[in-house]
Amino acid sequence: xxxxFLQKVDPQERISRYLLLQKSFDAKAQIVxxxxxxxPRPKPESPVRQxxxxxTQGVExxxxxxxxxxxxTALHPKHWPVLGRADLTAKDVFDANLTIVPNPDPHPRxxxxxxxxxxxEEIEMKITYLARKALLAIRS
Amino acid sequence: xxxxxxxxxxxxxxSNTGLSQESKQLFRVMKGTRIHANEPLSLGWKRDLYYRAIxxxxxxAQADWDxxxxxxxxxxxxxxxxxxxxxxxxxxxxxxxxxxxxxxISLQWHDQERRIVSVSPKEDRLVWAAVLxxxxxQYGKAPLWKxxxxxxxxxxxxxxxNVRFFFAKS
Numbered sequence: 001x002x003x004x005f006l007q008k009v010d011p012q013e014r015i016s017r018y019l020l021l022q023k024s025f026d027a028k029a030q031i032v033x034x035x036x037x038x039x040p041r042p043k044p045e046s047p048v049r050q051x052x053x054x055x056t057q058g059v060e061x062x063x064x065x066x067x068x069x070x071x072x073t074a075l076h077p078k079h080w081p082v083l084g085r086a087d088l089t090a091k092d093v094f095d096a097n098l099t100i101v102p103n104p105d106p107h108p109r110x111x112x113x114x115x116x117x118x119x120x121e122e123i124e125m126k127i128t129y130l131a132r133k134a135l136l137a138i139r140s
Numbered sequence: 141x142x143x144x145x146x147x148x149x150x151x152x153x154x155s156n157t158g159l160s161q162e163s164k165q166l167f168r169v170m171k172g173t174r175i176h177a178n179e180p181l182s183l184g185w186k187r188d189l190y191y192r193a194i195x196x197x198x199x200x201a202q203a204d205w206d207x208x209x210x211x212x213x214x215x216x217x218x219x220x221x222x223x224x225x226x227x228x229x230x231x232x233x234x235x236x237x238x239x240x241x242x243x244x245i246s247l248q249w250h251d252q253e254r255r256i257v258s259v260s261p262k263e264d265r266l267v268w269a270a271v272l273x274x275x276x277x278q279y280g281k282a283p284l285w286k287x288x289x290x291x292x293x294x295x296x297x298x299x300x301x302n303v304r305f306f307f308a309k310s
Binding site: 020021023024026029031033034035038040041076077078080095120121122124125127128129131132 | 196206207208209236238239240241242246248250254255256257258260262267268269270271274277278279280281
């Protein structure tokens, strides 16, 4: 994996948010709920609001799920399985005036959506916008 | 559930609330009474949503229900959601109910054109956002005790109504 991949996020790149909760989506209606993108409130140990995502452009479908198993489920405190994912393009995130910051821990393809505003209603608007753009992929 | 059979004049409901806590409390009680008095005998989709909200409250009653340290959804948070559902016009499509890691239950409407309205009843205020197209986004907040904001009501009725109005060209 080249350094340019690590540093530069191309607007056309696919960005995937793994979904571990049935309550984050409606498979029948093919809907991802806005709450799936909600960044946790800042804490002393993580003062910046971040939504964890993976940069999955060019990765085979089965490898994307494998990435979820090895770096999301395995590291999850309760080891909940990945049930699906919300796919966006990086452009969708940029259009919401958010940024994608590569964060190669625990994997080089890991990144965080950052630049969240401080006002609740503005966050609500941005997560709703991302939900509009997201395509739901269900694990078969 | 009991059904109040009441006939009241609108004049009783029309008074504005004062600023004290007692006035706000009185306003909420009157509002609840008005909603209850106007409820149809058949609750339609609202009954399902009431049950769903209570179910989510039970499933998410403990902190860390999402495995990432999510705040517990308290009975008070469930009650806030129930009150909002009760105030919704019958002619609207039912929303999805979605628990938030911040300890409340959001109401969300989606349609096939990917219009989305998300409404979150937090402790003291209602936070909402409507994304009707890529270029048409609206959002706002309002004190919770005031109920559904007018701007939000208009958006919901315009885009998520079960009733469609057609006007014939003359």
